[in-house]
Amino acid sequence: xLLTANTGSxxxxxxxxxxxxxRQAYARWEKGEIxxxxxxxxxxxxxxxxxxxxxxxGLDLVTDGQVRWYDPISHIARGLRGFEINGLLRFFDTNxxxxxxVVEGEVRWVKPILVWEFSFAKExxxxxxxxVLTGPYTIARSSINRYYPSLEELVxxxxxxxxREIGExxxxxxxxxxxxxxxxxxxxxxxxxxxxxxxxxxKNVENARLALYTYxxxxxxxYEKFQxxxxxxxxxxxxxxxxxxxxxxxxxxxxxxxxxxxxxxxxRMEKETEILPILERIVxxxxxxxxxxxxxCGLEYLPRETAFAKLQNLVMIAKRxxxxxx
Amino acid sequence: MRRLGLDLxxxxxxxxxxxxxxxxxxxxxxxxxxxxxxxxxxxxxxxxATKEWIALQEEIGLDVLxxxxxxxxxxxxxxxxxxxGFRISGLVRSYGNRYYRKPIIVGEVRWRGxxxxxxxxxAQALTKKPVKGMITGPYxxxxxxxxxxxxxxxxxxxxxxxxxxxEVKALAEAGAKIIxxxxxxxxxxxxxxxxxxxxALEIVTKGVDAxxxxxxxxxxxxxxxxxxxxxxxxxxxxxxxNSELDLVELFKKHPFTKDISFGVIDVHSHVVESVDLVxxxxxxxxxxxxxxxxxxxxxxxxKTRTREEAIGKLQAMVKAVREVRTGxxxxxx
Numbered sequence: 001x002l003l004t005a006n007t008g009s010x011x012x013x014x015x016x017x018x019x020x021x022x023r024q025a026y027a028r029w030e031k032g033e034i035x036x037x038x039x040x041x042x043x044x045x046x047x048x049x050x051x052x053x054x055x056x057x058g059l060d061l062v063t064d065g066q067v068r069w070y071d072p073i074s075h076i077a078r079g080l081r082g083f084e085i086n087g088l089l090r091f092f093d094t095n096x097x098x099x100x101x102v103v104e105g106e107v108r109w110v111k112p113i114l115v116w117e118f119s120f121a122k123e124x125x126x127x128x129x130x131x132v133l134t135g136p137y138t139i140a141r142s143s144i145n146r147y148y149p150s151l152e153e154l155v156x157x158x159x160x161x162x163x164r165e166i167g168e169x170x171x172x173x174x175x176x177x178x179x180x181x182x183x184x185x186x187x188x189x190x191x192x193x194x195x196x197x198x199x200x201x202x203k204n205v206e207n208a209r210l211a212l213y214t215y216x217x218x219x220x221x222x223y224e225k226f227q228x229x230x231x232x233x234x235x236x237x238x239x240x241x242x243x244x245x246x247x248x249x250x251x252x253x254x255x256x257x258x259x260x261x262x263x264x265x266x267x268r269m270e271k272e273t274e275i276l277p278i279l280e281r282i283v284x285x286x287x288x289x290x291x292x293x294x295x296x297c298g299l300e301y302l303p304r305e306t307a308f309a310k311l312q313n314l315v316m317i318a319k320r321x322x323x324x325x326x
Numbered sequence: 327m328r329r330l331g332l333d334l335x336x337x338x339x340x341x342x343x344x345x346x347x348x349x350x351x352x353x354x355x356x357x358x359x360x361x362x363x364x365x366x367x368x369x370x371x372x373x374x375a376t377k378e379w380i381a382l383q384e385e386i387g388l389d390v391l392x393x394x395x396x397x398x399x400x401x402x403x404x405x406x407x408x409x410x411g412f413r414i415s416g417l418v419r420s421y422g423n424r425y426y427r428k429p430i431i432v433g434e435v436r437w438r439g440x441x442x443x444x445x446x447x448x449a450q451a452l453t454k455k456p457v458k459g460m461i462t463g464p465y466x467x468x469x470x471x472x473x474x475x476x477x478x479x480x481x482x483x484x485x486x487x488x489x490x491x492x493e494v495k496a497l498a499e500a501g502a503k504i505i506x507x508x509x510x511x512x513x514x515x516x517x518x519x520x521x522x523x524x525x526a527l528e529i530v531t532k533g534v535d536a537x538x539x540x541x542x543x544x545x546x547x548x549x550x551x552x553x554x555x556x557x558x559x560x561x562x563x564x565x566x567x568n569s570e571l572d573l574v575e576l577f578k579k580h581p582f583t584k585d586i587s588f589g590v591i592d593v594h595s596h597v598v599e600s601v602d603l604v605x606x607x608x609x610x611x612x613x614x615x616x617x618x619x620x621x622x623x624x625x626x627x628x629k630t631r632t633r634e635e636a637i638g639k640l641q642a643m644v645k646a647v648r649e650v651r652t653g654x655x656x657x658x659x
Contacts, residue, residue: 013425015416026423070422087594088421093514095428095470097421267415267430267472303416 002283002325003060004318005292006299006311007213007235007264008072008132008180010050010065014304022046022067043068044120051125057311058319061128061176061292064121066300071098072134072180073142079113080161082106086144092182092216094265094301101143103154109161112168119172130176130211131169136162136197137190138183152193159200167204178211178235182297185217185240191225202230211235213258215297220244224251232256232288237296238278239263245278252285260296262314267306272317279321293318330503330537332456336654337608337622337647340390340587342541342563343460343508344627345379345636347396355399372396373448380452382637387644390504390621391457393449395629401462401508402429402470404441409489411435415472429471435485437492443500450501459502463509463540464490464526465518470511480522487529498534505536507559510543516550524556531558539563539587543626547571552580563587565625567607573614586615590646591624591639593631598638604646617654622647 012022025042028034050065069075071091077083082105088097118131136158140151148154162179169177179201184194202210212226213235219226220241226234235258238244248257259282261275275293283291293314299307327334347355351371357363379394398404406412406429413432417425442460450457464486468479476482497505507530512523531538540554541563547554548571554562566589590607591599611620622643628636 011419013417013419023423023425030423093469095418095420266474268474300419303418305416 001289001291002279002318002322003290003292004058004311004315005061005130005258005294006054006059006063006065007215007258007260007295007297008063008066008178009069009298009300010054010063010067011300011302011304011307012046012050012065012067019304047121048124051121051129053308054311055125055127057308058315059127059311061130062121062125063130063132063178064117066132066298068117071096072298073139074099074101076113076134076162077101077139077143079111080158081108081110082147082157083143089142092186094216096301098142101139103143103145103147105147107154107157107161109164113165115165115168115172118169118174122173128175130178131174132178132180132213133162133165133169135179135181135212136201137194138181141183141187151190155193155197156200159197163201163204166201166208166210170205170208174208176209176211176233177205178213179231180213180215182214182216184222185214185219188222191222195225195229198229198231209233209256211256211258213260215260216240218244220247223247227251227254233258233290233292235292235294236260239265239296245281249281249285253288255288256290256292257282257286257288258292258294260294262293262295262310264295264297264299264310265301267302269309269313270317272320275317276321276324279317280325283321283325293321327537330535332503332537334389334456336617336651337620338389339644339647340388340458340621340623341383341392341640342587342589342593342623342625342627343392343395343458343506344398344629345392345394345396346629346631346633348375348378348633351375351396369397376445376449377452380449380457383640384453384455386637386640387648388640389455391449391453391455392460393445393457395460395627397445400426402467403427405429405462405467405490406471408438408441409435410438411475412471429467431468431471431473431475431482433475435482435489437489440496440500441493443493443496446497446502447500456504457502458539459494459497459505459536461490461493461497461505461507463507463512464530465523466509466511469514479518483522483526484529487526491530491532491534494530494534494536498536503536504539505534506539506541506563507531508541510541512540512542512554513547513550516553519550519553520556524558528558537561541587541626548576551576555580555583559584561585561587561621563589563621563623565589566611567592567625573610577614582615582619585619585621586611587621587623588615589625590622591643593624593626593628593639596631596635598635599642601642601646601649604642605650608646608650612650 029039054062209232211233215237218241233256237260375396411433468483538559539561540559
């Protein structure tokens with residue numbers, strides 16, 4: 001009934017000396033002191049570490065922490081034909097920056113982007129892994145469009161390309177596949193186009209469960225419309241909205257939910273007394289399943305120690321909730 | 327301006343805040359952190375570097391100077407370390423392989439005593455040109471910090487404003503006539519501008535007799551325009567060198583009613599602009615603003631450029647402004 005999951009990224013370094021591996025290797029690789037392969041091996045090691053940390057925290061569903069990603073936008077875009085990668089831009093309202101893609105030609109899927117990352121993680125994880133990718137609407141909105149005459153055409157070609165990637169991820173054994181679409185919260189008027197894109201993506205999924213996650217904005221207004229999309233799970237960020245809990249309780253859910261009640265952007269540890277009452281109100285209203293308690297967004301906005309503590313805290317709260325709800 | 331005793335030419339030239347630190351100073355800061363250098367020895371090097379940059383700015387011919395921030399690292403952590411109520415976090419990634427530490431608000435934020443006044447006095451004593459006082463604004467301090475104490479962003483921002491008001495008062499009492507409030511986070515959540523940012527800046531500036539500048543590291547300010555004009559400052563410092571914003575359109579509907587420090591130098595590019603390019607950028611500003619409203623400066627701090635690039639860029643800027651001034655005066659004759 002109530003499970004726990006990570007939402008996306010995980011800090012790739014920490015403050016302890018033994019946690020500096022990635023930073024040191026990256027610096028050496030930039031200077032040409034180590035090869036691409038050697039850097040890749042360090043990324044493999046760090047990926048293993050972050051997966052093991054998530055497992056140690058007690059999560060039911062983990063991610064690979066996106067340790068290999070420069071950022072959630074360019075990592076996907078550079079794997080597709082049609083994109084050049086440009087300079088840095090602020091990522092939503094965070095203090096994180098992404099490299100902005102520029103659409104110079106027709107967007108096409110040419111080869112798997114995340115499949116080998118996912119397979120690597122699946123191989124070494126004791127617990128199921130979900131691949132996470134940034135969705136077509138958000139990538140389109142984050143890009144400079146120098147090719148398509150309209151946003152619509154760009155979004156739909158991206159949906160087709162990423163739909164193909166998702167099909168490949170399912171073939172590689174993914175049971176839950178997460179698509180991140182934070183940008184729709186900032187542009188609710190584009191919902192018709194957004195729906196078309198999600199429908200296009202879902203055509204590529206047979207048995208795997210598609211999870212649509214949004215964050216960095218208030219989902220209350222779009223919640224009802226999200227329920228009409230052909231996805232299996234809806235991930236919500238509760239840290240931007242006063243009324244989202246009430247909206248979800250009032251409308252219930254015919255789909256599984258990802259409850260982003262644990263703030264991935266702030267170091268303050270949530271209290272059981274704050275979260276339990278919300279879970280007790282929401283969980284009984286969910287008809288579809290499952291319900292995941294997860295961070296509101298990726299955890300790379302926090303120091304490593306705090307990210308781990310957040311996951312431990314989350315697992316503890318979920319355990320207590322299960323006891324209380326019977 | 328005259329009431330404050332400031333006698334500035336048309337199109338005053340200035341800088342935004344930071345200059346590149348000399349290599350020995352960068353090394354010295356590392357050594358201090360490693361416990362291998364005494365604070366007073368670091369201070370000597372910081373003073374020497376500040377003297378150098380004040381002299382360079384005078385040589386280049388800037389009208390309003392900055393102290394160059396030889397003593398500062400991150401603009402938020404610097405203030406957090408000097409206010410009550412803060413701790414500093416572990417490492418967080420900014421982009422690529424760059425990591426930084428964030429302030430964490432763990433208790434009530436309070437002003438402990440003057441933070442920047444000493445350095446302002448030191449810099450001002452070296453020159454007859456006005457030196458800007460400079461603080462990181464309450465909204466940016468709040469937005470860039472973790473918050474484990476206040477129950478809302480608004481409450482954190484307003485308490486920060488009260489603390490920073492003390493600093494601004496102290497700067498003015500020491501003699502600072504131009505005070506810059508750095509608010510690079512201003513455009514992050516535009517709805518909050520009218521919700522509490524205006525109130526916060528009113529708290530910061532209330533009763534202080536100075537010319538206030540709000541530095542907003544953001545060229546595409548249309549999301550907070552014209553609401554941003556409600557902020558109780560005299561001048562907005564904007565990053566305009568690469569902006570594709572149609573100012574004619576924007577200001578047609580809502581004229582820009584305050585002064586503007588128009589950024590005409592790209593601080594993210596190592597290319598030193600030609601005088602002609604800078605002139606064109608200034609002329610773009612003059613299409614929509616009256617000369618009396620206009621200050622000219624680089625887009626942002628120059629600490630990411632080399633010493634030579636920074637000097638070259640400022641020289642091009644000053645030369646361009648002088649040529650434009652001549653043209654304006656001829657035009658008015």
